[in-house]
Amino acid sequence: MRLYNTMSKSKEEFIPLKEGKVSMYVCGPTVYNFIHIGNARPMIVFDTVRRYFEYKGYEVNYVSNFTDVDDKIIKKAIEEGVSTDEISQRYIAECKKDMEGMNIKPATTHPLATQEICGMVDMIQELVDKGYAYNKNGTVYFRTRQFKEYGKLSHKNLDDLRTGERSLLVSGQDEKEDPLDFVLWKPKKEGEPAWDSPWSDGRPGWHIECSVMSKKYLGEQIDIHAGGEDLVFPHHENEIAQSEAANGKDFAKYWLHNAFLNIDNRKMSKSLGNFFTVREISEKYDLQVLRFFMLSAHYRSPLNFSADLMESSKTGLERILTAVSNVRFLLENATVEAMTDAEKEAFAKTTEFVAGFEKAMDDDFNTADAIAAIFDLVRYMNTTATGESSKEYLQGLLHVITKLTDVLGIIVEKEEELLAEDIESLIEERQQARKDKNFARADEIRDELLAKGIVLEDTREGVKWKKA
Ligand code: AMP
Ligand code: ZN
Numbered sequence: 001m002r003l004y005n006t007m008s009k010s011k012e013e014f015i016p017l018k019e020g021k022v023s024m025y026v027c028g029p030t031v032y033n034f035i036h037i038g039n040a041r042p043m044i045v046f047d048t049v050r051r052y053f054e055y056k057g058y059e060v061n062y063v064s065n066f067t068d069v070d071d072k073i074i075k076k077a078i079e080e081g082v083s084t085d086e087i088s089q090r091y092i093a094e095c096k097k098d099m100e101g102m103n104i105k106p107a108t109t110h111p112l113a114t115q116e117i118c119g120m121v122d123m124i125q126e127l128v129d130k131g132y133a134y135n136k137n138g139t140v141y142f143r144t145r146q147f148k149e150y151g152k153l154s155h156k157n158l159d160d161l162r163t164g165e166r167s168l169l170v171s172g173q174d175e176k177e178d179p180l181d182f183v184l185w186k187p188k189k190e191g192e193p194a195w196d197s198p199w200s201d202g203r204p205g206w207h208i209e210c211s212v213m214s215k216k217y218l219g220e221q222i223d224i225h226a227g228g229e230d231l232v233f234p235h236h237e238n239e240i241a242q243s244e245a246a247n248g249k250d251f252a253k254y255w256l257h258n259a260f261l262n263i264d265n266r267k268m269s270k271s272l273g274n275f276f277t278v279r280e281i282s283e284k285y286d287l288q289v290l291r292f293f294m295l296s297a298h299y300r301s302p303l304n305f306s307a308d309l310m311e312s313s314k315t316g317l318e319r320i321l322t323a324v325s326n327v328r329f330l331l332e333n334a335t336v337e338a339m340t341d342a343e344k345e346a347f348a349k350t351t352e353f354v355a356g357f358e359k360a361m362d363d364d365f366n367t368a369d370a371i372a373a374i375f376d377l378v379r380y381m382n383t384t385a386t387g388e389s390s391k392e393y394l395q396g397l398l399h400v401i402t403k404l405t406d407v408l409g410i411i412v413e414k415e416e417e418l419l420a421e422d423i424e425s426l427i428e429e430r431q432q433a434r435k436d437k438n439f440a441r442a443d444e445i446r447d448e449l450l451a452k453g454i455v456l457e458d459t460r461e462g463v464k465w466k467k468a
Contacts, residue, residue: 001056001362004300006232006255007153011364016223017253022053022060023218025252027210027227027235028110030067031091032076035098036275037290037305038228038261038268044291044409045258045299045365046226047104051407052361063217064107065210066092068114069203074192084193088114098278101287103409111213113204117195119212120204123246124184124197132245136175138187138200144180147241153255154233182238184208207238214251215243225252229259230267258299265304276305283420285310288410292317295367295408316375317410323378324401324412327385327394336390343393346384350400353377357404367408374404423454427463430456 002011016022026046029039046064053060068088077084092112099106124140127133132146144150144158151158162180183205188194194201214222220243225236236255243251260267268275281290293313297303339347353376360369381397405412426445433441446456453468 002364003254003256004364005253006257009155012254014223014254016058017221020058022050022058022224023222024050024053024060024062024224024226025210025214025218025222026062026064026107026225027231028064028066029095030070030072031088031095032070032073033091033270034277034279035095036268036270036277037281038275040098040102040278040290041261041294041299041303042226042228042258043099043104044102044294046256048295048367048408049224049226049256049365050105051409052365055403055407060108061218062105062107063109063111063214065111065113065213066095067206067209068092068112069193070206078191085114088112094279098282098287101282102278102291103288103411105409109217111217113209113213114193116209116213116216117204119216120208121185121195121197123208123212123215123242124199124204126246127184127242130245132241133184134177135199138202139175139183140185140199141176141181142184142238142241142245143177144182144241145178147245149244150180150241151237153240154237156233156237182207182234184242207235208242210235211239211242211246211251214239215247220247220249220251222252224254224256226256227258229257232257256299259302261294262302262304263306268305281310285314286419289314289317291409292371296371298364298366298368300364316371320374320378320401320405320410321412323381324398327381327397328413330385330387330389331391331394331398333387334389334391334394336388337392339390339392339396343390347393347396350377350380350397353380354400354404357407361407370404370408374401374408377401377404423449423465427456427465431463 001014003014004011024046026042029035035043050060050062066088069084073084073087077087080087096106124133127142128135128140131143133140133142151161158180162178185197185199185202185204185208187200187202192203194203214225225239227236232255240251262268263274263276266272266274278287278290281287289310290313293305293310294303296309296313296316353373356373356376357370360366360373363369377400381401385394385397402412426449430442430445433439433445449456449465450468454465455468457464457466
């Protein structure tokens with residue numbers, strides 16, 4: 001299995017630190033709003049990476065944090081006149097709902113930054129003791145030049161950085177020994193959440209959070225550290241400096257970064273205002289379509305979001321789901337139990353599709369090619385499964401396709417859930433049928449909805465519906 005390591009800028013063979021185990025840390029979102037579909041890209045991509053390791057028989061310890069203390073959270077809390085905790089708890093709950101919709105497995109641990117402050121104070125103290133950090137008026141800075149390998153992940157040269165940084169010098173920054181130094185701890189401002197520390201009542205910087213949570217839940221050395229490509233610099237570069245300076249060991253063996261999800265070829269982001277939330281997309285599409293769309297491109301290629309691409313992902317996904325439901329139908333009606341010799345031969349051929357899928361995934365998780373292998377299997381299912389097929393053959397096909405689609409987190413045997421707009425249009429059709437005195441059709445629609453768990457109520461304001 002080969003994966004592209006941002007550190008070496010090349011594909012490397014995956015060799016785990018401990019045989020049969022993978023420890024993986026994925027930087028999670030800052031929770032001050034609903035997540036947008038750009039944030040969903042690393043979630044879907046690295047959940048798929050995790051699933052593939054599990055498919056290969058590895059035990060994966062997957063840690064992904066929520067950053068629940070941050071300027072943006074504080075700003076939102078002030079706007080709403082509520083506590084920062086209320087904001088972060090609310091959006092963690094909403095994020096988890098979206099993750100469930102996208103069939104993203106809960107992490108082994110989802111640590112919260114605010115629950116780990118003690119560990120952060122300890123690591124900062126260690127860095128101060130070792131001469132890697134200093135306190136100026138209650139703010140603690142990391143002494144960047146002290147860490148000789150700074151820049152090794154982002155392949156940046158310190159002197160180039162310094163020239164670039166000079167223009168970024170703003171008031172209050174001159175207390176730093178060097179413009180390259182970054183904040184580990186900052187004193188509170190009026191009304192901000194704060195914790196005790198030897199330097200000031202305050203809160204940690206963002207980078208130290210991940211160094212500490214990764215160490216606590218996965219140890220000083222981990223196999224994989226991942227996130228979006230905007231995190232390479234400075235976030236991950238700073239994490240490396242902190243962790244390696246404190247622990248005296250290499251931090252992560254493999255650094256994986258996904259490319260951006262763009263819209264009109266610009267990065268989708270909250271600050272540009274050009275984003276869709278996962279929740280908005282869920283009103284129009286089953287979130288499986290979004291997942292399928294994200295995996296239709298390689299994770300290191302930029303992906304442009306468009307209605308057309310979503311529609312073609314929907315069609316592609318439906319092709320798979322239809323093939324599965326046809327085989328299921330044939331299975332329910334099949335009369336022959338065991339595979340014939342000819343079927344055994346036909347079934348043996350499915351290993352070719354599995355091999356194609358694994359070859360693609362082994363090559364730096366090439367989900368685009370893995371999906372192509374699934375489509376080949378679908379075509380094969382459509383042509384070889386017939387009314388004469390045995391139960392054993394049909395079950396075998398279902399088993400193979402489910403095993404592969406599971407890796408992508410696509411559920412092929414889910415009961416189809418009706419979307420709000422489909423329900424509304426069925427209700428409209430029923431009203432029309434009643435007007436036309438076609439009561440049989442009106443009743444049929446009521447029953448069809450009931451079978452899908454939707455109850456209709458005739459009220460004075462019109463027809464209302466609810467989930468049974
Ligand atoms: P944030 O909440 O901004 O820290 O982002 C959480 C995660 O989403 C990080 O791994 C980011 O790199 C990633 N991310 C944010 N925007 C995008 C985007 N448009 N495309 C891909 N990944 C993104
Ligand atoms: Zn992080």
